[in-house]
């Protein structure tokens with residue numbers, strides 16, 4: 001039986017006074033598997049960081065009832081030059097249970113080996129991170145997420161630069177997590193993948209465009225609306241220009257920058 005698990009309440013998130021996600025409200029149900037979709041720069045990663053608590057809301061809030069969180073950021077945000085091995089990265093999955101300096105037990109090692117095997121990385125424990133391919137690195141990050149035993153899992157573009165076989169393998173894990181009643185939000189660009197594997201979709205373009213069952217959300221109308229919102233958005237406006245101004249631009253057919261010269265954004 002599903003119930004409310006995460007709640008966005010008029011949530012606005014951003015950086016240095018500029019909002020990147022505006023006035024998001026809605027509920028995520030426990031055990032749901034949701035794709036987060038939108039164009040480049042539409043605020044998907046920002047939303048993930050907001051849910052993970054890395055980014056504090058400018059206004060509104062995000063309340064959650066999770067016990068353990070696993071957050072897998074975009075690969076581009078992970079420093080692989082750090083002199084660490086696969087085993088070091090994956091063992092970080094224990095830290096919520098053991099603390100950062102806690103000893104890893106024999107049982108932990110067996111568990112860790114099991115996770116590496118599940119992601120197809122048996123025998124990779126001692127490999128330095130900078131020697132891994134993109135797909136192997138992603139598998140290692142999934143192994144870490146498995147160890148975390150999280151009830152809320154945030155995946156930011158987990159299939160970026162990953163081959164089809166790895167995608168298939170990782171999708172099996174994601175679906176297994178969902179079957180275990182874990183709640184999953186996954187940022188994706190591949191619409192075919194979203195339609196085939198993700199029952200729920202949240203479509204954003206700095207603001208919510210549509211949210212609900214994937215067939216209802218991934219319509220050509222909604223995708224077109226998302227593109228229009230995104231194109232009309234003004235990167236330079238103050239922190240809360242508001243949905244209405246972007247919508248007005250679309251309605252009046254004015255492109256973003258031209259409209260900026262004719263309008264005064266609301267700077268707070």
Ligand SMILES: Nc1ncnc2c1ncn2[C@@H]1O[C@H](COP(=O)(O)OP(=O)(O)OP(=O)(O)O)[C@@H](O)[C@H]1O
Nearest residue numbers: 015016020038039040041042043044045046047235
């Ligand atoms: N650390 C930051 N400081 C300032 N602005 C940022 C920062 N991170 C993201 N932004 C801006 O916030 C907006 C939303 O970015 P975000 O990374 O959330 O988009 P995205 O939908 O995840 O994009 P992509 O699909 O390209 O990964 C963009 O305009 C981006 O330039």
